[in-house]
Amino acid sequence: MKIVVIGTGTVGSAVQKMFVEQGHEVVTVGRTSGDFQADMTDIASLKALFSRIGRFDVLANAAGDVFPGPFEQMTDEQWENSIKSKGMGQINLVRAALPHISDRGSFTLISGVLTDEFLHGGTVSTTVNYMVEGFVKAAAVELPRGIRINCVSPTVLTESTAYYDFFPGFTPVDAREVALAYYRAAATPMNGRILKLYKTDC
Numbered sequence: 001m002k003i004v005v006i007g008t009g010t011v012g013s014a015v016q017k018m019f020v021e022q023g024h025e026v027v028t029v030g031r032t033s034g035d036f037q038a039d040m041t042d043i044a045s046l047k048a049l050f051s052r053i054g055r056f057d058v059l060a061n062a063a064g065d066v067f068p069g070p071f072e073q074m075t076d077e078q079w080e081n082s083i084k085s086k087g088m089g090q091i092n093l094v095r096a097a098l099p100h101i102s103d104r105g106s107f108t109l110i111s112g113v114l115t116d117e118f119l120h121g122g123t124v125s126t127t128v129n130y131m132v133e134g135f136v137k138a139a140a141v142e143l144p145r146g147i148r149i150n151c152v153s154p155t156v157l158t159e160s161t162a163y164y165d166f167f168p169g170f171t172p173v174d175a176r177e178v179a180l181a182y183y184r185a186a187a188t189p190m191n192g193r194i195l196k197l198y199k200t201d202c
């Protein structure tokens with residue numbers, strides 16, 4: 001299969017490695033990195049990207065920023081840019097890629113543990129995660145041509161030590177385990193699922 005991996009960072013590089021290990025052709029996309037460059041906050045940039053890439057089978061997204069902060073100090077720009085990048089950015093990826101993905105192709109988006117854990121400074125992340133997960137569940141019943149869509153929701157990654165202070169007492173998950181979830185979402189018939197890489201009862 002031809003796989004498009006968006007994001008070349010901690011999650012994206014592990015996802016790329018996983019699909020290559022499984023014998024698939026992978027093209028990578030970043031804002032400034034990767035085989036192709038595009039800005040997911042700009043729908044025209046995304047439409048141009050998929051015209052250049054052509055037909056593909058799987059889109060695995062591991063990009064999208066949020067700009068968190070203490071609730072009372074959050075600026076209009078932090079809210080707008082978070083929704084524009086990790087929220088609308090992922091939705092627009094699907095919209096722009098849809099004419100180019102194969103029949104029975106697969107999309108996988110990303111949310112995160114803050115869907116279920118509510119932390120000081122985390123309100124914007126929680127809000128955007130719900131936007132993404134809501135989109136995935138609803139789009140799963142509307143996408144044409146047998147195309148599927150799922151979402152991977154990791155807790156903090158073992159490799160992302162810079163985030164540890166924000167997630168005190170959380171058990172991290174290895175990037176390879178997150179990458180396996182992307183592979184499972186693409187390689188099995190699941191649709192409309194949120195793959196949570198954390199326990200919700202402890």
Ligand SMILES: NC(=O)c1ccc[n+]([C@@H]2O[C@H](COP(=O)([O-])OP(=O)(O)OC[C@H]3O[C@@H](n4cnc5c(N)ncnc54)[C@H](OP(=O)(O)O)[C@@H]3O)[C@@H](O)[C@H]2O)c1
Binds near residue numbers: 029062065160
């Ligand atoms: N790391 C964690 O612990 C963790 C846990 C749960 C969820 N997540 C989520 O997973 C996603 C990826 O996290 P990460 O830690 O892998 O991030 P990262 O290492 O900072 O990498 C982010 C990647 O996304 C690309 N990107 C960012 N904004 C973009 C844009 N506007 N258009 C196109 N590409 C863009 C970057 O491209 P360039 O490098 O070319 O700029 C980079 O390759 C994020 O949505 C994050 O919220 C991460």
